Amino acid sequence: MLSAQSQLLKRNLDLFENGKWLIINPTDAYFSDELITFNITFLYQYFDIFAESVKVIPSCEFDSRDVSSATNGFCIKQKVGMHHHLFSPFIPSGETYTDILIYLPKSKAHAVMLMAMAHAALSEGGRLHIVGENKGGIKSIANAITHIGPSQKVDSARHCSLITISPSEVAQPFNINDWLDESTFEVAGFSWQVASLPGVFSHGELDEGTRLLLEKCSHRLSGSVLDFACGAGVIGACLLGRFPHIDLTLLDVSALALYCAAKTLTLNDQAAMLIAANGLHGVSQKFKHIITNPPFHTGVKTDYSVTRRFIADSAHSLLPKGTVQIVANRFLPYPGLLAEVFPSTHTVAQNNQFSVYLSVSA
CATH class of the missing domain: 3.40.50.150 (Vaccinia Virus protein VP39)
Structure with missing residues (x-):
């Protein structure tokens, strides 16, 4: 079943018809089925949704020394149809996208960090998008990201809102040590x-x-x-x-x-x-x-x-x-x-x- 956020996005599928898209932390494993004809990358910071999306990996093991020493920690990749699914704490270094969509997490500090990470991974002229429940703080998130650029509410339904941000300036490189x-x-x-x-x-x-x-x-x-x-x-x-x-x-x-x-x-x-x-x-x-x-x-x-x-x-x-x-x-x-x-x-x-x-x- 689609989450409320994904139901709102389903009303706006035309958004995904153009550009190189990255979607971060979808709250269900089913919205990708609505985008089956689009070449899209999904980044999951939560293994349950990742595993349900790719349907082949019950668990993953890592040596803590390898994770700690690597720039991006780790990245497990699976390709399903036209979609690339990544389980990783961060966007892989060197990857850029014209559009990045974030499902709003419950922690405001987490959301702000994700926005900084996504901003740094945008190509020139790219856009950031964020979707979330009203009770989860989506209405106030615009105030926390005014430094990135002006925002516009694209749609609202199912007690959720979808916001698009057009960055005013090129982002500084994302350095995880700053966070x-x-x-x-x-x-x-x-x-x-x-x-x-x-x-x-x-x-x-x-x-x-x-x-x-x-x-x-x-x-x-x-x-x-x-x-x-x-x-x-x-x-x-x-x-x-x-x-x-x-x-x-x-x-x-x-x-x-x-x-x-x-x-x-x-x-x-x-x-x-x-x-x-x-x-x-x-x-x-x-x-x-x-x-x-x-x-x-x-x-x-x-x-x-x-x-x-x-x-x-x-x-x-x-x-x-x-x-x-x-x-x-x-x-x-x-x-x-x-x-x-x-x-x-x-x-x-x-x-x-x-x-x-x-x-x-x-």
């Missing part, structure tokens, strides 16, 4: 560094739920450990620093998160395997421990589906007597969900906002 934040965090006397970008969970700060998890998680970690929904690698880098003997893997759906996680590991003189995946789908490895501060939002909506699916799948991804350690807002119904899957679940720690749960597999 990368490097912070030092400390928990229980251990300090480590974290690199993060706009659009990555808890950008530039240590989330209080993550802090509680790191303070109260088991100190008996050994063997294979998965940091699920790793974000910028906050949990994984801390665990690897405190328990250097573990075999660490970090998994996330976000290309930006995986890039930041690689940078975080490098800052701490560490290395690990990174996995891009939609939950645990396509991940064949089994782990002795899984530790996570999972997301409970999709866009601007509360959505338990990622964590529900993770809890159900995690039992199959654990070795016998393996553990899952999870932190969540106290109002979320995770104790019951965990008890449905695991023979043993108990609360390790609680404060007025978060709870840490430990479950043991059969």
